[in-house]
Amino acid sequence: MSLKSVKKAAMPDTQTFNGAEILIKTLADLDVDTIFGYPGGAVLPIYDSLFDNHDLKHVLIRHEQAGTHAADGYARATGKPGVVLATSGPGGTNTVTGIATAMMDSIPLVVLTGQVPTSVIGNDAFQEADIVGITRPITKQNYLVRDVNELEDVLREAFHIATNGRPGPVLVDLPKDMLNTTGNYKCNDKVDIPSFKPTLHGHQPQIAKAAKMLSEAKKPLIYVGGGAISGEAWKEVTAFAERLNVPVTTTLMGLGAFPESRPQSLGMLGMHGTWYANMAMTECDVLLAVGARFDDRVTGRLNGFSQKSRKIHIDIDPSCIGKNVDVEIPIVGDVKRVIPAIDKLAKPPEISEWWDTIHSWQKEHPLVVPRGDDKIYPQHMVKMISEVTGGNAIVVTDVGQHQMWAAQHYKFNHPRSWISSGGLGTMGYGFPAAMGAALACPDRDVVCITGDGGFQMSSYELATAVEYKIPVKIALMNNNCLGMVRQWQQLFYKNRTSYSVFGSNNPDFVKMAESYGAVGMRATNPEEMREVLNKAMKIKDAPVLMDFQVVETENCYPMVPSGAALDEMVESDEEANKG
Amino acid sequence: MSTTTIIKTPKHTLSVLVKHNLNTLSRIIGIFSAKGFELDSVTFASEAEPGMARLTITTRGDERTVEQINKHLHNVVDVLKVTNLTHKKCIERELAIVKVSTAKVGRPEIMLIAQAFKAKVIDITSDKLALEVTGNTDKVDAMIEVLRPYGIIAMSRTGSIALKREFQGAVNIN
Ligand SMILES: Cc1ncc(C[n+]2csc(CCOP(=O)(O)OP(=O)(O)O)c2C)c(N)n1
Numbered sequence A: 001m002s003l004k005s006v007k008k009a010a011m012p013d014t015q016t017f018n019g020a021e022i023l024i025k026t027l028a029d030l031d032v033d034t035i036f037g038y039p040g041g042a043v044l045p046i047y048d049s050l051f052d053n054h055d056l057k058h059v060l061i062r063h064e065q066a067g068t069h070a071a072d073g074y075a076r077a078t079g080k081p082g083v084v085l086a087t088s089g090p091g092g093t094n095t096v097t098g099i100a101t102a103m104m105d106s107i108p109l110v111v112l113t114g115q116v117p118t119s120v121i122g123n124d125a126f127q128e129a130d131i132v133g134i135t136r137p138i139t140k141q142n143y144l145v146r147d148v149n150e151l152e153d154v155l156r157e158a159f160h161i162a163t164n165g166r167p168g169p170v171l172v173d174l175p176k177d178m179l180n181t182t183g184n185y186k187c188n189d190k191v192d193i194p195s196f197k198p199t200l201h202g203h204q205p206q207i208a209k210a211a212k213m214l215s216e217a218k219k220p221l222i223y224v225g226g227g228a229i230s231g232e233a234w235k236e237v238t239a240f241a242e243r244l245n246v247p248v249t250t251t252l253m254g255l256g257a258f259p260e261s262r263p264q265s266l267g268m269l270g271m272h273g274t275w276y277a278n279m280a281m282t283e284c285d286v287l288l289a290v291g292a293r294f295d296d297r298v299t300g301r302l303n304g305f306s307q308k309s310r311k312i313h314i315d316i317d318p319s320c321i322g323k324n325v326d327v328e329i330p331i332v333g334d335v336k337r338v339i340p341a342i343d344k345l346a347k348p349p350e351i352s353e354w355w356d357t358i359h360s361w362q363k364e365h366p367l368v369v370p371r372g373d374d375k376i377y378p379q380h381m382v383k384m385i386s387e388v389t390g391g392n393a394i395v396v397t398d399v400g401q402h403q404m405w406a407a408q409h410y411k412f413n414h415p416r417s418w419i420s421s422g423g424l425g426t427m428g429y430g431f432p433a434a435m436g437a438a439l440a441c442p443d444r445d446v447v448c449i450t451g452d453g454g455f456q457m458s459s460y461e462l463a464t465a466v467e468y469k470i471p472v473k474i475a476l477m478n479n480n481c482l483g484m485v486r487q488w489q490q491l492f493y494k495n496r497t498s499y500s501v502f503g504s505n506n507p508d509f510v511k512m513a514e515s516y517g518a519v520g521m522r523a524t525n526p527e528e529m530r531e532v533l534n535k536a537m538k539i540k541d542a543p544v545l546m547d548f549q550v551v552e553t554e555n556c557y558p559m560v561p562s563g564a565a566l567d568e569m570v571e572s573d574e575e576a577n578k579g
Numbered sequence B: 001m002s003t004t005t006i007i008k009t010p011k012h013t014l015s016v017l018v019k020h021n022l023n024t025l026s027r028i029i030g031i032f033s034a035k036g037f038e039l040d041s042v043t044f045a046s047e048a049e050p051g052m053a054r055l056t057i058t059t060r061g062d063e064r065t066v067e068q069i070n071k072h073l074h075n076v077v078d079v080l081k082v083t084n085l086t087h088k089k090c091i092e093r094e095l096a097i098v099k100v101s102t103a104k105v106g107r108p109e110i111m112l113i114a115q116a117f118k119a120k121v122i123d124i125t126s127d128k129l130a131l132e133v134t135g136n137t138d139k140v141d142a143m144i145e146v147l148r149p150y151g152i153i154a155m156s157r158t159g160s161i162a163l164k165r166e167f168q169g170a171v172n173i174n
């Protein structure tokens, strides 16, 4: 009852606007500064409101999928929710891959779609698609707003749900007649969803048990996932691991949560992880998983995964715990709160022997960067980008060999500086996501390390990048093939490289860039590569495409073949062919 | 899945309090199909409290699977409460209407069976009887099995609904 009377008291503030205006006002209230959109019939009322609104920056992307990836890149770079606007029917369905990508990696997005008028919903009207039904399994929550008087509350709820607990995408479907109808705007920023109360504080007895187990460990390992990034817990994790002097490995999604310049860092683990990280995972006796989900790309064959360890798992999403791997101490909570609570109680364990073992693994099995005078090895390309940017760039990738090499050889020292589609592995993600990150962080260098395959899935966004002067540095690792597919075919299909080699059928990427008004440059050897990179880094008002023609036959190692255990990784073509 | 495994995997009854909307219902059903969980029966109806509804779900699986189902249900934004009634004292009921042939043995024998299960005769024709039975799912299953040899012409079951008993004393957890 008391809540109701508070609302009543606020009533004098209530003003009336049409749905489209209420939408724009509420977005402003929610601190949205940028939206990525594409117009169409059902959202024309919104575009009309945007016409003379100059506070909200609308970026006209060239395809709704790219818009969704751009919003996702914006979200990963900032932690703020990315916002997309698309029309009904094909506009909405074009966002689907982007939404699924964000869902898999727990990225906060709010996707606004137009819908046909309520009177014809269900009639197969022109450009009608049941987008709420289509996106149900790939959104954290979604809504169809039929009543304009519910619009403001639904939007506030959508943003709240997208960003709280385990983040994720939320879709709001907006029928055209609702957008044209006048309704109440209350400017009521209270959101109370009784059924949505994520657990933040870990269970204290579990925390105490975890601290004791870690303090007494002989071979502990901390395994950090994307939850430490989305939970903004990098400072806490770093302080904790350094004080305890315990080795840390990160997942693909966790890169940057712990600085790789620190001696405790073992780099990434998993299918293309470092030898020593995978061995540490196999041999450790106590494993602390922090916001990670024991994904199959991390664990390898489950019955060979970290069999000797007792496991502690901290995650804000209880459904992540015990899903793939049994854990002894589950702790449901916000990593940013749970880690300091464990830190308070834990003593640095006595583990000098464990460090000796790890150091000898690091010496015997380092990551290899082959180099040639007259040719560019892909690993060398990443290494040089890492050097030229001082490890301070935001690195955005597509999916494939270049992605794994980027993860291995770029030295990540900062959170929210590695942006890559981990869970869904979406080709075409990189370049638009890089645009989103660059718009969100104009003061940072943004390098998009992409492949000749993946780049062609969203190269049309060069038009957007040129229009908005977005200075993304596209480092195209051009091996004239779908390298990762070819690698698998070589290793597991007797080198039958079926439909994975473009050969000379790739376009001239430099000319392509130039035709859009972007800068295009090419390098075929390391000297040219350094020159091109140095030139590119100075350009601040246009996208630059660097066509790096790399050794086409390189494969990415170490590799845990699918179906193998983590310690059964191979380090070269020769070794792989033997097995 | 073969029938023997179905019989072996333990049955669980979950009572789920949700906001009454079809999107929530679809999300819940979607979890079962997307994650490959089993679904024996589901009922969905309005709660006493306006705007709320309750699902009673019977599913099968080991403890770990049911724990996962529980967690996934909790993750649905509009789910307020999930209660696993499996190990609780609860009141469970299901209603079934069974049309059975009387051609082979005549009416009296079928009516005797109906009596034994406290089933009501709700329709009679020259060669069939329609019976209404309520009880827990095991009882309904049992009557159906007994009637099957006589020839079941059609039947309709509501699926189980259940609520926790107020008095939980003297519960044998195992
Ligand atoms: C949309 C989509 N389609 C197909 C795939 C499967 N796939 C994974 S990696 C890869 C090859 C990528 O080639 P390229 O972008 O040139 O990168 P490279 O591996 O050569 O570095 C393919 C086809 C995918 N991940 N995403």
Ligand SMILES: [Mg+2]
Pocket: A451, A452, A453, A477, A478, A479, A480, A481, A482, A483
């Ligand atoms: Mg390629």
